Amino acid sequence: MAILEVNNLSISFGGLMAVNDFGLNIEEGQLYGLIGPNGAGKTTVFNLLTGVYKPDQGRVILDGKELTGKNTIEINQEGIARTFQNIRLFSQLSVLDNVKVGLHNDYTYSTIEGILRLPRYKKTEKLMTERAMELLEVFGLADEAEYLASNLPYGKQRKLEMARALATNPKLLLLDEPAAGMNPNETAELMENIKFVRDKFKMTILLIEHDMKLVAGICEKLTVLNFGKVLAEGETSAVLHDPKVITAYLGE
Numbered sequence: 001m002a003i004l005e006v007n008n009l010s011i012s013f014g015g016l017m018a019v020n021d022f023g024l025n026i027e028e029g030q031l032y033g034l035i036g037p038n039g040a041g042k043t044t045v046f047n048l049l050t051g052v053y054k055p056d057q058g059r060v061i062l063d064g065k066e067l068t069g070k071n072t073i074e075i076n077q078e079g080i081a082r083t084f085q086n087i088r089l090f091s092q093l094s095v096l097d098n099v100k101v102g103l104h105n106d107y108t109y110s111t112i113e114g115i116l117r118l119p120r121y122k123k124t125e126k127l128m129t130e131r132a133m134e135l136l137e138v139f140g141l142a143d144e145a146e147y148l149a150s151n152l153p154y155g156k157q158r159k160l161e162m163a164r165a166l167a168t169n170p171k172l173l174l175l176d177e178p179a180a181g182m183n184p185n186e187t188a189e190l191m192e193n194i195k196f197v198r199d200k201f202k203m204t205i206l207l208i209e210h211d212m213k214l215v216a217g218i219c220e221k222l223t224v225l226n227f228g229k230v231l232a233e234g235e236t237s238a239v240l241h242d243p244k245v246i247t248a249y250l251g252e
């Protein structure tokens with residue numbers, strides 16, 4: 001069964017059909033790429049999947065549950081987490097606290113328990129710190145746990161954003177251009193991290209990426225968007241050799 005099922009999704013801004021009759025099926029545990037020329041509508045698809053925009057038409061179903069019309073917080077609680085094209089961390093919080101913020105879907109205590117530092121607060125905070133440190137370990141960030149997020153180098157900020165998204169315990173992780181601004185070494189390491197996350201957490205991952213080496217290296221299936229519409233979809237190598245796709249990119 002597909003963990004994510006998207007049907008007939010459309011939205012227009014003024015006269016522009018930014019996403020037009022978009023469909024997508026992703027199987028559990030798949031590493032799936034959404035690619036296409038600049039302005040094709042990729043980030044808009046992410047904004048529709050996460051409730052930033054409400055679609056003019058179409059449906060989004062996650063793990064059999066209808067998400068259409070829900071807001072961003074509800075959708076995160078239902079199991080979709082994302083990272084952004086422009087990194088959005090809590091820059092004045094520590095690396096550790098950035099991940100702990102993400103853990104609040106699963107770990108709770110009341111305001112009173114927090115203010116009075118009651119036992120449940122202390123126990124929950126301890127569990128959250130342990131869980132956050134495990135996630136930081138995965139991304140090689142444990143030694144920088146106490147740093148301010150804004151003091152991390154760019155490549156590590158991107159990894160921290162992924163760790164925070166994972167902390168919300170999603171069923172589906174959306175990564176918007178995870179390799180943007182990275183050098184080839186950082187990109188190679190990121191590819192390993194993404195594969196590791198998929199394998200260790202049995203995570204389903206949908207990523208937008210312009211770096212074709214990354215796409216060809218880790219994505220099992222692709223959907224290509226062009227002018228808001230699906231131009232091609234299927235196994236990665238077949239899609240990348242599709243003359244329609246090559247033409248769309250050359251025409252950029």
Ligand SMILES: Nc1ncnc2c1ncn2[C@@H]1O[C@H](COP(=O)(O)OP(=O)(O)OP(=O)(O)O)[C@@H](O)[C@H]1O
Pocket residue numbers: 013016018036037038039040041042043044045
């Ligand atoms: N809020 C908005 N209001 C008006 N137009 C928008 C809005 N959001 C996106 N668009 C337009 O929709 C189209 C698709 O944009 P989108 O950012 O989804 O493309 P993209 O494929 O992610 O591009 P890139 O690869 O350059 O990030 C563009 O023409 C963009 O200008």
